[in-house]
């Protein structure tokens with residue numbers, strides 16, 4: 034059976050990079066519609082206007098983590114199989130990264146440029162930076178000497194964590210934990226990540 038047609042909607046400067054990276058790791062062809070949130074190309078498929086959206090033969094899937102886990106499951110790579118204890122541990126790591134890194138960065142972004150100005154709380158950034166540093170130390174300890182987040186293999190949570198570290202740099206949240214810094218250096222070398230980050234930029 035042939036692969037479905039994949040279309041990724043969203044600019045690479047957003048969480049869309051996660052979907053592009055997974056497709057590049059899988060070596061699958063895709064189309065990339067590099068648009069900002071809330072434009073008609075997005076709201077047509079997802080009324081909230083958020084990106085990324087992945088169209089699988091025209092059927093939309095939203096939310097970057099759901100998208101990359103779907104792709105990993107569908108192609109049997111970069112994930113432990115569903116229904117195994119290894120998968121439960123991998124999912125726990127993915128959710129931990131979403132709580133401890135993605136949510137902190139996203140709150141920072143909301144209070145910088147997403148929320149209406151009168152709803153932004155100026156002081157929240159200091160508190161978030163402290164939390165981000167504390168969470169790095171915790172997560173670095175949890176990773177220990179692992180090459181990848183879940184052990185010896187590159188899996189879905191590696192894409193989420195590395196993307197959060199890239200995001201942190203551009204949002205001026207310092208990455209300081211030595212384990213995470215060394216990990217970030219290793220992950221940045223992945224050719225599929227480099228290809229993904231240049232998608233839509235010409």
Ligand SMILES: N[C@@H](CCC(=O)N[C@@H](CS)C(=O)NCC(=O)O)C(=O)O
Nearest residue numbers: 047048070082083084085096097098
């Ligand atoms: N949990 C979603 C979050 C999607 C999201 O908030 N995307 C941002 C760009 S990274 C967006 O579209 N923001 C526009 C908005 O919040 O209105 C995911 O992981 O895809």
